[in-house]
Amino acid sequence: MTEPIIKIDAISKSFGTFQVLDGLSMQVMPREKLALIGPSGSGKTTILRILMTLERIDAGHIAIEGEQLYHMPKNGGLIAADERHLTKMRQKIGMVFQLFNLFPHMSVIDNVTLAPMLTKGVARAAAEKRAMELLDMVGMSEKAKAMPAQLSGGQKQRVAIARALALQPKIMLFDEVTSALDPELVEEVLNVLWKLCAETDMTMLLVTHEMGFARDFADRVLFFDRGKIVEEGKPDELFRNPKQERTQTFLRKIIAAGHRV
Amino acid sequence: MIDWSGYLSLILQGAVVTVQLTVMGSALALVMAFLAGLGRLSRFAALRWLATAYIEFFRGTSIFVQLFFAYFVLPFAGVSLTPLQAGVLALGLNVGAYAAEVVRGAIQSIGKEQYEACIALNLSRWQCMRRIIIPQALLVMLPTFGNNAIELLKATSVVSLISLADMTFQANIVRSQTGNTLFPFTTILILYFVFAMIITFSMRALERRMARGLDGVRN
Numbered sequence: 443m444t445e446p447i448i449k450i451d452a453i454s455k456s457f458g459t460f461q462v463l464d465g466l467s468m469q470v471m472p473r474e475k476l477a478l479i480g481p482s483g484s485g486k487t488t489i490l491r492i493l494m495t496l497e498r499i500d501a502g503h504i505a506i507e508g509e510q511l512y513h514m515p516k517n518g519g520l521i522a523a524d525e526r527h528l529t530k531m532r533q534k535i536g537m538v539f540q541l542f543n544l545f546p547h548m549s550v551i552d553n554v555t556l557a558p559m560l561t562k563g564v565a566r567a568a569a570e571k572r573a574m575e576l577l578d579m580v581g582m583s584e585k586a587k588a589m590p591a592q593l594s595g596g597q598k599q600r601v602a603i604a605r606a607l608a609l610q611p612k613i614m615l616f617d618e619v620t621s622a623l624d625p626e627l628v629e630e631v632l633n634v635l636w637k638l639c640a641e642t643d644m645t646m647l648l649v650t651h652e653m654g655f656a657r658d659f660a661d662r663v664l665f666f667d668r669g670k671i672v673e674e675g676k677p678d679e680l681f682r683n684p685k686q687e688r689t690q691t692f693l694r695k696i697i698a699a700g701h702r703v
Numbered sequence: 704m705i706d707w708s709g710y711l712s713l714i715l716q717g718a719v720v721t722v723q724l725t726v727m728g729s730a731l732a733l734v735m736a737f738l739a740g741l742g743r744l745s746r747f748a749a750l751r752w753l754a755t756a757y758i759e760f761f762r763g764t765s766i767f768v769q770l771f772f773a774y775f776v777l778p779f780a781g782v783s784l785t786p787l788q789a790g791v792l793a794l795g796l797n798v799g800a801y802a803a804e805v806v807r808g809a810i811q812s813i814g815k816e817q818y819e820a821c822i823a824l825n826l827s828r829w830q831c832m833r834r835i836i837i838p839q840a841l842l843v844m845l846p847t848f849g850n851n852a853i854e855l856l857k858a859t860s861v862v863s864l865i866s867l868a869d870m871t872f873q874a875n876i877v878r879s880q881t882g883n884t885l886f887p888f889t890t891i892l893i894l895y896f897v898f899a900m901i902i903t904f905s906m907r908a909l910e911r912r913m914a915r916g917l918d919g920v921r922n
Contacts, residue, residue: 556834
């Protein structure tokens, strides 16, 4: 039997007095495409941020490919991970943000080549060749010399995806990557995600409000509410016959708000 | 009728000293500003302390006293400086303390999403600072750096008090030799103003150059 690529074991996280996650456990299998849905404040984005080491956990354990993310072995026990361990673990993970977070003072291609050159010692020529392939895949190779401020939101997000891919992560985290886009630009980004799904064997975790996309794209959907997984299942089951009342209420609200399901 | 040309060249000799002091003092101030500004943001408490102590001390005491200290007191500790060295040291350390707060403020003005992108791309803290944060913060610093440089230019006149022959020192000489105040002081008034304008316009040009592309307009 294959081992899960991500194993989350009883993690908790509070921001001040607000407990976002309370003893959450879940597993993700290699190559799995997972959609995380739920109302805002339910903790779904926090999970991605924790996996990317942007937030620390208060309790619990996370293993990536069997190796602890926030802990490292010492004298037979586990101690808190240091920066070096985190750096090693981050190589397995990439993230795309809701607001793109491109580097505004660098051209598109420099945004994509910077991290491979600095963190993996890739030579400029090789990094640029690879960047052009990636930009080509996301349909942005013609804008390689442009500055981020010259691009539309959808274009920026496609560059951000290429930038994350340049480090060849095994796990990609997508945090509401279409939420900040004008409706007519959503599709160009979703098309890129489809392509990634078809052409790579990355594990993908997707926090999204695009229910129609989540249904077609995901192998499994997790519905979060108040820091807990209320319901999970194959998209068809969960969207057609939600068993929990909270899931039903949430989906009704989403449909009323005009989202396709 | 006095022949002013000889006196004018005397003042211009002083102007050269003023320019030297301004350029070297600014260079030292810039280095100190980054050292102390980054020090204030350090993870290490000792560095934060050291930076804060430097900034508060040099902002909290008069440049006049600092200059006298550098020139007249340091020799007792075995450090003898020429008037020019003492002037550059006092000016650079003094203005550097103000500019350090500019560096700190500008770095803190860069959004947290840029740091998060750095972490997601696995850049080290230093790589993130050097390649992502400081280049963006520099643009925020430039206008205030311009102010600091002009402040420094004007503060150079205090070095005349340790008998370094800058523009103000020479103007005083001319005044005492000719008994005329209007000519030497109008001349240096204009010269200070022209130098300040040069700083202003260079900073603006630099700012425009650095902002290129950030606003979506191709230059």
